[in-house]
Amino acid sequence: MSERRAITVDVAGLAPGCVRAVEAEGRRLLLCNAFGRFYALENRCPHIGVPLDGGRLEGTTLECPLHGGRLDVRDGTPQALPIRRRAVTFAVREVQGGIEIDPSEEDTACTT
Numbered sequence: 001m002s003e004r005r006a007i008t009v010d011v012a013g014l015a016p017g018c019v020r021a022v023e024a025e026g027r028r029l030l031l032c033n034a035f036g037r038f039y040a041l042e043n044r045c046p047h048i049g050v051p052l053d054g055g056r057l058e059g060t061t062l063e064c065p066l067h068g069g070r071l072d073v074r075d076g077t078p079q080a081l082p083i084r085r086r087a088v089t090f091a092v093r094e095v096q097g098g099i100e101i102d103p104s105e106e107d108t109a110c111t112t
């Protein structure tokens with residue numbers, strides 16, 4: 001029997017267009033509010049691994065604060081160089097009091 005490790009994260013105050021870094025299950029995550037929908041990805045740029053939480057979110061595109069590479073927060077796909085690899089994203093479910101994330105389960109499907 002597998003143990004469910006989903007966590008509930010409070011997203012109060014996380015307005016559309018904003019991001020927030022959190023830690024859960026030993027993983028550094030980045031929560032993103034894109035047009036009122038929440039997404040979670042590993043807080044690590046696929047280029048050289050710096051945290052993404054200083055980046056700018058425009059729509060569903062996040063710009064890395066170091067070199068300006070871009071990725072789609074919905075599924076982690078690269079949108080602009082120098083990011084060439086997909087970012088790790090996690091399935092998110094809205095629940096009462098916040099959003100539920102299982103940081104042990106990577107979401108490989110596009111959420112659009």
Ligand code: FES
Pocket residue numbers: 045046047048049050064065066067068069070081082083
């Ligand atoms: S570290 Fe993010 S684009 Fe280079």
